[in-house]
Amino acid sequence: MIPAAFEYYRPKDMAGVLSILEEHGDDARVMAGGHSLIPMMKLRMADVPHLIDLQDVGGMSEIEIDADAIKIGALVTQSDIIDNAALADVAPILREAALQISDPQVRYMGTLGGNVANGDPGNDMPGLMQCLDASFTVVGQDGERVIPARDFYEAAYVTAREDGEVLTAVTIPRPKGGHAYEKQKRKIGDYATAAASVQIVNDGGKCVSAAIAMTNLSDTPVFSKTAGDALVGTSVDDAALKIAVAAMLGDIDPTEDNRGPVAFKNHVAGVILRRAIARAWSRA
Amino acid sequence: MSKKKHVTLNVNGKTEEFLAEPRELLIYTLRERLNITGPHIGCETSHCGACTVTINGKSVKSCTMFAVQAEGAEITTIEGIGGPDNLHPLQEAFKEHHGLQCGYCTPGMITRATKLLEEIPNPTEAEIRFGMAGNLCRCTGYQNIVKSIQAAAAQMSAAKEAAE
Ligand SMILES: Cc1cc2nc3c(=O)[nH]c(=O)nc-3n(C[C@H](O)[C@H](O)[C@H](O)COP(=O)(O)OP(=O)(O)OC[C@H]3O[C@@H](n4cnc5c(N)ncnc54)[C@H](O)[C@@H]3O)c2cc1C
Numbered sequence: 001m002i003p004a005a006f007e008y009y010r011p012k013d014m015a016g017v018l019s020i021l022e023e024h025g026d027d028a029r030v031m032a033g034g035h036s037l038i039p040m041m042k043l044r045m046a047d048v049p050h051l052i053d054l055q056d057v058g059g060m061s062e063i064e065i066d067a068d069a070i071k072i073g074a075l076v077t078q079s080d081i082i083d084n085a086a087l088a089d090v091a092p093i094l095r096e097a098a099l100q101i102s103d104p105q106v107r108y109m110g111t112l113g114g115n116v117a118n119g120d121p122g123n124d125m126p127g128l129m130q131c132l133d134a135s136f137t138v139v140g141q142d143g144e145r146v147i148p149a150r151d152f153y154e155a156a157y158v159t160a161r162e163d164g165e166v167l168t169a170v171t172i173p174r175p176k177g178g179h180a181y182e183k184q185k186r187k188i189g190d191y192a193t194a195a196a197s198v199q200i201v202n203d204g205g206k207c208v209s210a211a212i213a214m215t216n217l218s219d220t221p222v223f224s225k226t227a228g229d230a231l232v233g234t235s236v237d238d239a240a241l242k243i244a245v246a247a248m249l250g251d252i253d254p255t256e257d258n259r260g261p262v263a264f265k266n267h268v269a270g271v272i273l274r275r276a277i278a279r280a281w282s283r284a
Numbered sequence: 285m286s287k288k289k290h291v292t293l294n295v296n297g298k299t300e301e302f303l304a305e306p307r308e309l310l311i312y313t314l315r316e317r318l319n320i321t322g323p324h325i326g327c328e329t330s331h332c333g334a335c336t337v338t339i340n341g342k343s344v345k346s347c348t349m350f351a352v353q354a355e356g357a358e359i360t361t362i363e364g365i366g367g368p369d370n371l372h373p374l375q376e377a378f379k380e381h382h383g384l385q386c387g388y389c390t391p392g393m394i395t396r397a398t399k400l401l402e403e404i405p406n407p408t409e410a411e412i413r414f415g416m417a418g419n420l421c422r423c424t425g426y427q428n429i430v431k432s433i434q435a436a437a438a439q440m441s442a443a444k445e446a447a448e
Binding site: 001002003004005006007008010034035038039042051053055079102103104105106108109188189 | 286287289305306307308309312328329330331333336342343344345348349350352353355396400415416417418
């Protein structure tokens with residue numbers, strides 16, 4: 001399978017990227033690791049007459065950790081995330097999730113920016129970023145803006161990023177408490193049948209805050225505020241878990257596909273969320 | 285047709301220069317343009333790993349990279365790892381421990397394993413299975429692949445110790 005012909009550009013800076021995007025509008029697309037885009041181009045599901053390779057653009061490959069926040073450049077790969085010990089120390093959920101994405105070859109190439117910009121409901125990072133209340137910095141001809149992950153996803157492959165904008169960085173408030181990224185998949189390397197991100201804070205045996213987001217159970221990632229809120233003030237006992245799971249099930253909207261019928265997906269979502277909450281709580 | 289691009293690659297220590305259409309996938313460059321036929325085309329959809337090569341120190345499925353993307357890169361294929369007269373310890377171990385049957389996945393398998401052993405010189409079975417998850421084999425059931433990689437790891441560690 002060979003993609004349709006395209007023009008290839010490899011600008012050295014963001015100004016170069018933005019001017020090609022401006023010139024060709026809809027017909028131009030940026031590429032980071034290419035591990036979502038190239039397969040789609042081969043299948044003719046993406047038509048990209050003008051392909052802009054971001055690999056030579058500087059300033060997007062750094063991981064910066066300060067007292068309050070973590071800033072990760074868009075071109076940081078999943079394997080960079082796994083290998084960064086300081087990052088694993090302050091935000092272990094990132095490593096836990098990255099290790100569950102695909103296989104080593106894909107993780108060397110796939111970038112955080114590509115994973116969150118792609119808009120595929122199967123991608124693991126968007127839900128995680130909603131759980132962590134991350135925000136995405138995008139830059140266009142009119143300058144920079146910052147979009148919260150919780151407001152970024154509109155429908156499958158439709159996001160708040162405009163065509164002429166490039167996502168440059170992801171900023172995450174330093175997570176507090178216990179964490180878990182739990183993912184059910186049919187086989188290693190697969191996208192999730194259901195996945196849950198949980199970050200939870202324990203103060204003297206009571207939950208004081210909980211953030212929950214679900215992956216591949218709607219046409220966007222789902223941040224379930226009601227599920228998180230159901231745990232706050234409880235000791236995360238069985239009764240609280242039941243209410244949280246019911247709340248989450250009210251927020252997702254799975255469809256039948258080759259990963260199973262709707263009833264099965266709802267079942268798996270519940271099991272996965274219970275496991276994720278239990279594991280996060282045990283670490284909180 | 286789109287404009288051809290000038291591409292320079294270093295493959296197995298040799299500089300290769302050519303003009304390629306941007307849509308030329310690296311696996312075709314290797315196999316059809318450069319006649320380097322060790323990397324195989326299995327699924328051609330980024331799943332099976334038969335086309336795995338090492339690019340600037342990373343294991344990459346060469347069906348999911350354009351040749352133009354690899355401009356300036358250093359690439360190692362199975363041909364650059366060892367040959368009939370100088371088998372790499374991994375090649376030797378795959379032969380000794382029946383790490384293959386039909387052999388189709390083997391070049392990608394061994395190329396990936398060289399990188400795994402660089403990162404984890406003495407991997408556990410679990411680490412091998414996790415680190416080799418991007419390479420599929422339909423003959424061996426993986427058992428003997430794990431054994432082969434363990435045997436090569438032991439041999440390479442012993443050789444390294446002897447040299448020190
Ligand atoms: C076999 C296989 C299995 C996989 N399994 C999983 C999985 O289980 N979970 C998972 O999350 N992912 C999975 N992936 C996807 C993989 O993680 C991708 O690499 C990732 O989703 C996209 O990152 P990329 O850098 O390759 O993006 P690309 O493919 O380069 O780009 C993807 C999209 O995002 C856009 N884009 C990229 N970077 C930017 C940017 N900086 N600004 C604006 N737009 C941008 C592109 O224009 C394109 O539309 C899998 C991929 C393969 C091949």
